[in-house]
Amino acid sequence: xxxxxxxxxxxxxxxxxxxxxxxxxxxxxxxxxxxxxxxxxxxxxxxxxxxxxxxxxxxxxxxxxxxxxxxxxxxxxxxxxxxxxxxxxxxxxxxxxxxxxxxxxxxxxxxxxxxxxxxxxxxxxxxxxxxxxxxxxxxxxxxxxxxxxxxxxxxxxxxxxxxxxxxxxxxxxxxxxxxxxxxxxxxxxxxxxxxxxxxxxxxxxxxxxxxxxxxxxxxxxxxxxxxxxxxxxxxxxxxxxxxxxxxxxxxxxxxxxxxxxxxxxxxxxxxxxxxxxxxxxxxxxxxxxxxxxxxxxxxxxxxxxxxxxxxxxxxxxxxxxxxxxxxxxxxxxxxxxxxxxxxxxxxxxxxxxxxxxxxxxxxxxxxxxxxxxxxxxxxxxxxxxxxxxxxxxxxxxxxxx
Amino acid sequence: xxxxxxxxxxxxxxxxxxxxxxxxxxxxxxxxxxxxxxxxxxxxxxxxxxxxxxxxxxxxxxxxxxxxxxxxxxxxxxxxxxxxxxxxxxxxxxxxxxxxxxxxxxxxxxxxxxxxxxxxxxxxxxxxxxxxxxxxxxxxxxxxxxxxxxxxxxxxxxxxxxxxxxxxxxxxxxxxxxxxxxxxxxxxxxxxxxxxxxxxxxxxxxxxxxxxxxxxxxxxxxxxxxxxxxxxxxxxxxxxxxxxxxxxxxxxxxxxxxxxxxxxxx
Numbered sequence: 025x026x027x028x029x030x031x032x033x034x035x036x037x038x039x040x041x042x043x044x045x046x047x048x049x050x051x052x053x054x055x056x057x058x059x060x061x062x063x064x065x066x067x068x069x070x071x072x073x074x075x076x077x078x079x080x081x082x083x084x085x086x087x088x089x090x091x092x093x094x095x096x097x098x099x100x101x102x103x104x105x106x107x108x109x110x111x112x113x114x115x116x117x118x119x120x121x122x123x124x125x126x127x128x129x130x131x132x133x134x135x136x137x138x139x140x141x142x143x144x145x146x147x148x149x150x151x152x153x154x155x156x157x158x159x160x161x162x163x164x165x166x167x168x169x170x171x172x173x174x175x176x177x178x179x180x181x182x183x184x185x186x187x188x189x190x191x192x193x194x195x196x197x198x199x200x201x202x203x204x205x206x207x208x209x210x211x212x213x214x215x216x217x218x219x220x221x222x223x224x225x226x227x228x229x230x231x232x233x234x235x236x237x238x239x240x241x242x243x244x245x246x247x248x249x250x251x252x253x254x255x256x257x258x259x260x261x262x263x264x265x266x267x268x269x270x271x272x273x274x275x276x277x278x279x280x281x282x283x284x285x286x287x288x289x290x291x292x293x294x295x296x297x298x299x300x301x302x303x304x305x306x307x308x309x310x311x312x313x314x315x316x317x318x319x320x321x322x323x324x325x326x327x328x329x330x331x332x333x334x335x336x337x338x339x340x341x342x343x344x345x346x347x348x349x350x351x352x353x354x355x356x357x358x359x360x361x362x363x364x365x366x367x368x369x370x371x372x373x374x375x376x377x378x379x380x381x382x383x384x385x386x387x388x389x390x391x392x393x394x395x396x397x398x399x400x401x402x403x404x405x406x407x408x409x410x411x412x413x414x415x416x417x418x419x420x421x422x423x424x425x
Numbered sequence: 426x427x428x429x430x431x432x433x434x435x436x437x438x439x440x441x442x443x444x445x446x447x448x449x450x451x452x453x454x455x456x457x458x459x460x461x462x463x464x465x466x467x468x469x470x471x472x473x474x475x476x477x478x479x480x481x482x483x484x485x486x487x488x489x490x491x492x493x494x495x496x497x498x499x500x501x502x503x504x505x506x507x508x509x510x511x512x513x514x515x516x517x518x519x520x521x522x523x524x525x526x527x528x529x530x531x532x533x534x535x536x537x538x539x540x541x542x543x544x545x546x547x548x549x550x551x552x553x554x555x556x557x558x559x560x561x562x563x564x565x566x567x568x569x570x571x572x573x574x575x576x577x578x579x580x581x582x583x584x585x586x587x588x589x590x591x592x593x594x595x596x597x598x599x600x601x602x603x604x605x606x607x608x609x610x611x612x613x614x615x616x617x618x619x620x621x622x623x624x625x626x627x628x629x630x631x632x633x634x635x636x637x638x639x640x641x642x643x644x645x646x647x648x649x650x651x652x653x654x655x656x657x658x659x660x661x662x663x664x665x666x667x668x669x670x671x672x673x674x675x676x677x678x679x680x681x682x683x684x685x686x687x688x689x690x691x
Contacts, residue, residue: 044559199481
């Protein structure tokens with residue numbers, strides 16, 4: 025990879041061979057309109073000022089860089105810092121994107137917002153911005169996820185969103201995305217679809233990355249100030265991959281920084297019961313993009329397994345596929361058990377309860393930190409808080425609340 | 426002249442319009458879907474669209490989604506479907522068979538796809554999630570084997586885009602009647618008819634209309650302004666009511682739907 029000239033996506037919406045716009049003809053004009061509007065306003069000072077203002081006063085940015093001192097001491101190796109996206113309004117990095125996209129929607133004159141959600145974090149972040157701007161909001165969520173993330177379902181309803189249960193296919197995130205696409209194709213004139221990850225057809229992977237890259241941009245400043253240099257390693261969990269792309273992107277050209285994405289290993293990558301397409305998948309086309317997928321020989325998408333609803337997705341953003349093949353980012357996986365262990369570790373030693381998604385990144389940090397020099401610095405993107413997961417963790421561990 | 430061209434030429438000569446059916450391969454099982462298609466052809470259907478079931482059929486409404494799900498329960502794969510089509514073609518060589526599905530299933534055969542399609546006498550492909558901009562390489566390989574890539578045009582396609590699409594189209598053009606998924610409620614409007622005639626004015630290719638055509642009256646209206654109609658959800662719905670094709674009632678009901686539509690449009 026020519027790191028100096030990294031300039032993706034190209035004009036066709038591709039990251040190397042990945043990405044593109046594989047959607048039905050009816051959606052092409054909406055995607056073209058979105059692309060055109062985004063290209064026009066992404067350098068517009070007034071628009072950027074509006075986004076910045078919302079990030080500061082509505083989201084609460086910048087998010088702090090926190091030293092996990094006790095956890096570091098317990099592990100006895102590299103210093104672990106946490107980029108505290110869990111402290112954002114609505115409790116995760118997802119709001120960085122929805123704050124920007126809702127303003128885009130308004131610029132395009134759209135009156136209605138739809139979104140898919142897995143863990144519910146993106147649904148809540150979308151419902152919150154829709155409420156703030158007085159827009160109608162419909163969230164699509166798989167029936168299985170509604171069950172495992174019920175507090176977030178109620179939060180969305182309180183925020184005035186309509187939550188549509190999706191009972192087709194595997195009843196999880198991918199099916200919610202199918203259903204959102206079906207709604208969009210039907211209501212394309214007045215509706216903007218806020219995709220919540222760096223996935224889907226162009227220009228979504230770019231837009232969602234750009235809005236989330238505030239995380240990496242802040243980290244650069246904070247790292248210079250706190251360490252006087254960039255961290256040695258940055259670790260983030262990867263489902264669709266938006267929090268990872270957000271923190272990685274500003275560092276892609278900084279070769280001294282190792283970038284590590286952690287996929288959901290479920291019961292173990294070798295068991296086949298996981299959601300780790302970059303570790304154990306093959307290239308295909310789904311949800312408008314060419315990317316690594318979990319699929320069978322006939323091209324049918326496989327059902328995935330992860331303890332965390334937000335990572336339970338058979339695909340991954342196309343830019344991650346490119347970064348994997350180019351070798352700039354290394355992709356690992358953490359199992360359900362390792363993630364639960366990371367969840368408890370951080371909660372007990374630092375008083376911070378992470379989302380189960382985030383716990384996958386923590387699990388990998390825990391694995392490598394003890395073997396690294398004490399002078400090395402790891403930053404984990406603490407992408408979300410774990411309150412939403414309490415009932416699910418209790419259930420997995422055989423407790424009733 | 427290929428099969429599709431011949432069909433439309435003969436229809437034109439007789440001042441008739443094309444009746445095109447869509448059913449899902451393997452729904453409710455592979456044998457039954459083969460029998461269903463054979464009966465469609467015997468009842469005077471002009472072109473057969475064979476749905477290739479996909480785990481994530483994003484453009485389909487509930488009826489056809491369920492059809493895909495039923496077919497996938499039988500582990501239907503593209504090679505099975507090609508085999509079925511080849512058998513049908515042996516008996517009905519002149520009736521065009523067009524596979525309609527999603528990119529990921531076609532990609533599963535990799536570079537063998539094009540030869541396999543040719544070998545099994547497939548006349549055309551409709552790939553729902555392969556829009557014009559992504560199709561260049563794929564189109565080239567299909568054309569080398571003499572297979573048509575049937576293009577979709579929707580109510581949101583701009584005139585500029587239509588012109589581009591027309592430069593690399595063959596077979597026929599499929600006009601999506603509405604903004605929505607398959608099987609939605611179609612309201613026939615002057616605007617819809619105007620749009621179809623606008624497209625017809627720009628091309629010599631036949632233009633057929635699909636999505637939401639469920640009864641003889643709508644089929645008739647749509648056939649007046651176009652070169653034919655595609656009926657899918659209505660048939661798949663009927664198939665869903667019967668578990669297996671040995672059910673004679675299904676055969677009777679499907680034939681009566683086809684009969685009414687045929688009467689409506691010709």
